[in-house]
Amino acid sequence: MSSQIKVRGFHIDVYQHVNNGRYMEFLEEARWEFMDHTGFAEKIAALGLSMVVVNTNINYRRPAVIHDVLDLGIRVAKIGSKSAVFEQTVTRQKDGATEMVVDATVTFCVMDPVAEKAVPLEGEIRTILEQVAEEAGA
Structure with missing residues (x-):
């Protein structure tokens, strides 16, 4: 599943690209979109439980700049015995190609x-x- 966000001035740092810390916010936005779309948070809350992030690993591939429209992708990649893993991507279109x-x-x-x-x-x-992984296109 995916959603989009447009890079605004307040996302930009002194180097004129998206500050690395902002990507944490973009990834969280995608997770909330996932939860809204699938009802995951409500379903877990109905059981008296909550979801908590325990580890995040980010690979920064190239800079995003003001006015870029970023596609935020997310899928459930793995469900283990006590934890699960989202794979998340931030891509953009440039010169007809996805970066x-x-x-x-x-x-x-x-x-x-x-x-x-x-x-x-x-x-x-x-x-x-x-069920939510399947519904979201994992």
């Missing part, structure tokens, strides 16, 4: 907020994750 700006992996777990511990991704939780 990779950033690619990232974001590992998350489903947490019991009372116990403050990750819960196993099994049973109903795993079913929800598999």
Whole structure:
């Protein structure tokens, strides 16, 4: 699944390209779009649980500049026993070709907020994750 964001002046740093820290916001925007589209957050919250990011790895491939329209891609790449992984991309169109700006992996777990511990991704939780992954085009 994907969404778009246009690079604005407040995304730009002194070097006239998107500041590296802004990509964290862009990736989070894509995850919220994913949750809105699939209902993932509501489905997990209905079980009294929440999703938390536990690791983010970002590869910066090329700079994005003001007025670029960026495509924010996201998919569930892996569902493990206690965590799952989103693969996320930020691309742009330039001279008729798609250019990779950033690619990232974001590992998350489903947490019991009372116990403050990750819960196993099994049973109903795993079913929800598999359904939203399929719905979002994983």
